Amino acid sequence: MSEAIARDLMAQRFRSYLPVVVDLETGGFNPERNAILEIAAVTLTMDAEGNLIPESTYAFHVEPFAGASVEQSALDFTGINLDDPLRRQVAVSEAEALGEIFRPVRKSIKAHGCTRAILVGHNSAFDHGFLNAAVNRCGIKRNPFHPFSSFDTASLAGLMYGQTVLARACRAAGIEFSNSEAHSARYDTERTAELFCAMVNRYKEIGGWAQAQREQGMEEQP
DSSP states (O other): OOHHHHHHHHHHHTTTEEEEEEEEEESSSOTTTBOEEEEEEEEEEEOTTSOEEEEEEEEEEBOOOTTOBOOHHHHHHHOOOTTOHHHHHHOBOHHHHHHHHHHHHHHHHHHTTOSEEEEEETTHHHHHHHHHHHHHHHTOSOOOEEEEEEEEHHHHHHHHHSOOSHHHHHHHTTOOOOTTTTTOHHHHHHHHHHHHHHHHHHHHHTTHHHHHHHHHHHHHOO
């Protein structure tokens, strides 16, 4: 299968939406009040066989926005140290982090013949809510992501493997998972991307996607 055909399949596979995996580590559960501390995104593509694969990772430490609340319980859970000198050197503003992620996402949308990105996340409503709140705070007019639709790998993994916890779902899919590296946005995003690809590709292997296409074609016949 040629790369051009693989690109066309990507546009067809998710109704012209490009899946992009996103994970955020935050200072609490309130997207309006609590800070984003880390954000990462993984773009996806298709190989010559039509299998979904991770493409590129973009990850940033993020400075809390002015007036943001950061709860100690969140720092204890993630292990993030806001006073770490190395973190202080590399942390960027929300606006810069979003700009550096949205730029390659838009390029990937165009390269794959898609019309918009759709967020993929483990418990995606959480990440989506924080992403949308940050977009609004930063006054970003061209958000490449669909404003409310997403793919939730916790739900999909519950269906596929009977597991909803990321670590357990990854292991059920044959993906290595390190608990010591978890709760880093980069690490969790990359494992979530592998998990999403594994589930989509497995569905294709057992004929589910082909069957869905056949049934859709029959429905569209006059």
